[in-house]
Amino acid sequence: MGLRSLILILGILLVIHLVRRAYRQLHPPGNEKPSKKVDTVRCDACGMYLPKSEAFERHGKHYCCKAHREKGRSRKG
Ligand SMILES: [Zn+2]
Secondary structure (H helix, E strand, O other), X not given: OOHHHHHHHHHHHHHHHHHHHHHHHHOOOOOXXXXXXXXXXXXXXXXXXXXXXXXXXXXXXXXXXXXXXXXXXXXXX
């Protein structure tokens, strides 16, 4: 085996290493699909389902918007 083929092999290994490193930067291992189960609640005024984080809560009931929350307030309570 001559020096040229040794350099060639080292060059190929270097290229493979660089490609794999670049691939890992583009696809980080901890970055999997963020499909967490979202808690949904139902608007007490119109019945629409929405994520709990976006709901307006009042006295343990959830509403899709401020208007419906105000609407719910006018009822008993
Ligand atoms: Zn509503």
